[in-house]
Amino acid sequence: MIDIEKVLLIAILHDEKNEERFYYSLNELKALVDTAEGEVVETIVQKRPSPHRKYYVGEGKLAEIKEIIDEKEIDVVITNEELSGGQSRNLLEQLEVHVIDRSQLILDIFASRARTKEGKLQVELAQYTYMLPRLHGQGTELSRLGGGIGTRGPGETKLETDRRHIQNRMDDIKRRLKQVVNQREQYRGNRRKNRLFQVAVVGYTNAGKSTLFNNLTKSDSLYEDKLFATLDPLSRRMKLPSNVEVLLTDTVGFIQDLPTALIAAFRSTLEEVREADLILHVIDSSAPDREEHENTVYQLLSELEADDIPIITLYNKKDLVNVEDFVPMSHPYFIISALDGADQRTVKTEVEKVMKDSWEYYAGFVPERNATKLAKLKQHTIIEKQDYSEVDHGYYVNGFVDPTHAIMKEIKEFQHDESSNHNRS
CATH class of the missing domain: 3.30.70 (Alpha-Beta Plaits)
Structure with missing residues (x-):
């Protein structure tokens, strides 16, 4: 049985930050901790114009955090924003428990969920890219702290070695990834030659993409009520009402404030979306911050230069909302349940209509x-x-x-x- 780590979250509500978005981001951080098999015991929010340059939180709040760590036997402290190398080291020195930030947590989840060789290499590269500028003093700290949230992936011993070794390892990963990308391009070339119409399923993490994907293709890929349940892209054939088959690809869930290093490392994986003839954008219609989810996906599609591809918007989980009062942000749209057979047929019919138009x-x-x-x-x-x-x-x-x-x-x-x-x- 895995020991559940006790987690303390700390976050700064800046003067210029939107309060509603801030608290949604904090709830999302809690969901990320749950995905990483941790338990949020306490959340500390401090209002200040900007993060403290040395400790992220003010020194008075730091003393309060120390007391909570002792009193509640906290194992890990996680900040809602990226820490500088100095802030990370100073907090660790003061608090004497493992300290990571939101980006490290996301990277850690990706490390534990990567299944394919390419996925694992991409995560490892992203972790090194993130850790390299923050490396000073990290090795001894990690070896002293042992395993747990934020230590998966490259591992402690690799981080203890010098920068040159890490840089060499990163260059080696890039070379190996280039080979994988070339193989993928060859595979894509074959797909283009056979000219299967390609449909990509995208959406904010936990919107129900994999559930829909499985029901449309009658496959049994992983889907669960956790963030980033799907990491490596998966493609299956889907039969339409006319009996024509198209290629449906499930993709990794989008999330706001995704670590820059991870976006860069996963660009080749996300490029599956750019190959698509049509995008199915799945949205959790019951999410309190639904519009923010939609905007995050559109922003990332724009960054991938995939925003000119036709999109069908699918507001999922209709059983959790009042359909009569529902106001969509995107058009054309359909309110569906990924589990409903009639709704699955509707999606297939709409895909067919888009194909006829083009x-x-x-x-x-x-x-x-x-x-x-x-x-x-x-x-x-x-x-x-x-x-x-x-x-x-x-x-x-x-x-x-x-x-x-x-x-x-x-x-x-x-x-x-x-x-x-x-x-x-």
């Missing part, structure tokens, strides 16, 4: 003897109508096709054949 209409005649051509049309195009003619011994077909797909060559042939047949008649 694809080309075709109509033609396929002779009965050419059954393989008809099977190909069913696989790669959206067939609207298929009528068998006993007189002509074949099928009159119309529908929509991706104009860049290889099947266009065959469609042009049977469209030509049809016009030839009309001319002969």
